[in-house]
Amino acid sequence: MSDSQPMTEAVPVTWRTRFSPRPGLTRLRESWIAVAQIVIAATCGYLIGRHLLGHETPMIAATVAISSLGLARDARPGRVAETVVGMLTGILVSEALRFALGSGWWQLAVALAVTMLLARFLSPSPQFAIAAAIQAAIAMILPLAPVPFSRLLDGVIGGVLAVVVTAVLPRNPATAAIRDARAFFAQFDAAAERLVVAVRRGDRLRAERGLEKARGLQAPLEAWRASLDSGRSIARISPFLRGRRAELERHARILQAMDLAMRNLRVVGRRIVYVCEDRSPRDVPADAMAEIVRAATLVGASIDDISQEPVARETLLAIARRLDPAAMLPGASLGEQALVSALRPLVVDLLVASGVPPAEARGAIPRI
Known part of the structure; x- marks a missing residue:
């Protein structure tokens, strides 16, 4: 996207849009x-x-x-x-x-x-x-x-x-939960991608907008939580939904981890706003964060397709092993190294969302 391209544009609304069935x-x-x-x-x-x-x-x-x-x-x-x-x-x-x-x-x-x-x-x-x-x-x-x-x-x-x-005659407990999970991950990815572009270009305004998007993730997360809690409650009493219980519990584990990941994304966003003060591009943190965003997309895809979970897990483990601020950015400023340090808890949360036990996820990060 070029700098001259507007970040928003008008969407034409026709009579077909207004009266669509x-x-x-x-x-x-x-x-x-x-x-x-x-x-x-x-x-x-x-x-x-x-x-x-x-x-x-x-x-x-x-x-x-x-x-x-x-x-x-x-x-x-x-x-x-x-x-x-x-x-x-x-x-x-x-x-x-x-x-x-x-x-x-x-x-x-x-x-x-x-x-x-x-x-x-x-x-x-x-x-x-x-x-x-x-x-x-x-x-x-x-x-x-x-x-x-x-x-x-x-x-x-x-x-x-x-x-x-x-x-x-239970309502499908997974339909609403999956729909709300997709909506959350779409907004999570959008916020994270905007932060990636901001740190790659040293664009403070874009960083602030990315942080604003990250702060707006609470509402879609709560909608996902409500629909998932409803589905789990129905599945507990319905003999016809016994086979869905394990799937819904897996979704609950992902939601709990993504709640923490959302909070850590805000921390990362605040760090990016700070380091973008000098308007200098920073490719190494941007590349690391771009990889994390792609892995988060895989975690979101695992909601529908469990086969994506091990792919997300291996991708995140590969990222986690490299998140040593001193090794990634030798001689860099404390602000840049602090930004890489802020990525570490985010990766831990995404690892837990992908099925890694919390202690093992924390152990995958290099000690500093």
């Missing part, structure tokens, strides 16, 4: 299992309440199932169960107050106030309180049930079915 088709592909879970749980809840228990309008069974599952990708059984408990709390409070005070506008206000205060006491989650309040309002506004607390039973049925269906 691809985003909608992507959402359909990613949501069909969630839709199936909701339809099955809600329908079964209604049928059990209506035909097995004889409840005339078992709407609560369906609404609890729908609301607790939802279309969000975070379908961890623990989260679903927490939402169910919040809804049952609202139904219980509403039914008890209706039995004691009757129904009306002020009874609704009292039920909502008591439910939300109790929910806030029980859980720090705002969603817990809102779920409880919604179900309390529904239970209070619906016509009085012939049997007291029958709606609570409907809610239990809907909640149990919601938890069961996450195990019997």
Whole structure:
């Protein structure tokens, strides 16, 4: 890229871009299992309440199932169960107050106030309180049930079915995690590559932008962590996902190591900003860092293809053995040697991400 070439450029937006069906088709592909879970749980809840228990309008069974599952990708059984408990709390409070005070506008206000205060006491989650309040309002506004607390039973049925269906018809635990991992590695590589160009050219402005990109990696990492935690939780209870557990645990090991690598990339970025003050190009640190970036790309590729893991491991081990600041940069300034020293923890983290035990990864780095 030449110095005169702009770093950003306008992207034309046509009517085909605005009205493309691809985003909608992507959402359909990613949501069909969630839709199936909701339809099955809600329908079964209604049928059990209506035909097995004889409840005339078992709407609560369906609404609890729908609301607790939802279309969000975070379908961890623990989260679903927490939402169910919040809804049952609202139904219980509403039914008890209706039995004691009757129904009306002020009874609704009292039920909502008591439910939300109790929910806030029980859980720090705002969603817990809102779920409880919604179900309390529904239970209070619906016509009085012939049997007291029958709606609570409907809610239990809907909640149990919601938890069961996450195990019997689980959402693919790896799809969202892999997608989020790819997004993280793409941004990690972009930040690191910009830092490579900066140190190769002695470009402080580019170094600062690379550091800014490195600081922006927290959000994609947390998105990856959330989707991976959800997948691992589902895989623990679903007998159909037993074969995915080892794969998801490997992903968790990569994520934990990349969390540290991200932090060390910021340290490297700050060092590069400092050494670029004099605008002098530094090819040796740039070459070393470029090799590290290529190895990090291999680590990212191993998320999809485990055969890339040993390739990344051998590449990183070859880099690690050369990371002696005095040997790489004899007679160089302390700033340059400090930059090479900052690359050492980054390589250790990437080695751990590639499957090397932490002690062995640290031992691969020359002592200084």
